Amino acid sequence: MTQRIAVVDPGSGNLASVVRAFEKSAEDHDIDAVVKVVTAAADLRLADRIVLPGQGAFAACRRGLDALPGVVEALEERVRGHGVPFLGICVGMQLMATRGLEHGVTLGLGWIPGEVAPMDPRGMDNAPLPLPQMGWNALSFEEGFHPVLDGVKPGDQVYFVHSFAFEAEDPEDVIATTDYGGPVTAIIARGNLAGLQFHVEKSGPIGLAMLANFMRWEP
Incomplete structure (x- = not known):
């Protein structure tokens, strides 16, 4: 049976590459x-299945989402009410938080308690590291802990571009981190919710494998 994957457009761009990545992953992994x-x-x-990508500022993405009539309510109904598998990507993942602290305080969807706060990465000499964190960086996680990471190995690298990070209230909601002057949340998950801080669509075969895992996931 063909599964219908909805990629929500909050007006922040980058959707074409997300759609292409999903289509490529489905083709490569024989998913209809x-x-x-x-x-x-x-x-x-x-x-x-529902996917929320996002790039740029937290507040701008939230405004874009709110500008779509009935969409936030429909997300609550389908994702929270009916348990439809949901994937947030980059700022789309951050919007799952209680609030974001970029350009003031902006309420998130409140699905995973926590806040999205400015990063302050420091090197071994305590000197500031460049922001945004940009480029390939390794994932750290416990193998077998979550289906989205099936076939992915600790140390596999994915592509990050961000200056703000998700600080979850419950550490168990963080299923993978990366290191940039200390641990940084890379993947969050709870129930039928999953969120990736990195650009999975730009993360090569590892990213495509994660998208296939999401399409097969039955939370």
Whole structure:
């Protein structure tokens, strides 16, 4: 049976590469899926899986989401009410938090308690490291802990671009970190929710494997 994957457009761009990555992953891993960019609540109510990408500022992405009539309510209904598998990517992952602290305080969706705060990475000499954290960096996690990481190995590298990081209230919601002047949240998960801080669509075969894992995931 063909699964319908809805990629929500909060107006922050980068959607074409996300859609292409999902289509490539589905093809490579023999998964029957149709991927569609959506801006309407009605489309979310038909989706089997929901993806929220985002790039840029937390507040701008939240405003973009709020500007889509009925979409936040439909997300609550489908994701929280009906348990539809959900994947947040980059700022889309950050929007799952209680609040973001970029350019003031902005409320998130409140699905995973925590806040998105400015990073202050320091090197061995306590000198500031460059921001944004940009480029390939290794993942640290416990193998077998979550299906989204099936087949991925600790130390595998993915592509990051960010200056703010998710600080979860419950450490168990953080299933993978990366190191940039100390541990930084890379993947969060709770129930039918998963979020990736990095650009999975730019992370090569490792990223495509994670997308396939998401498409196969039955939380």
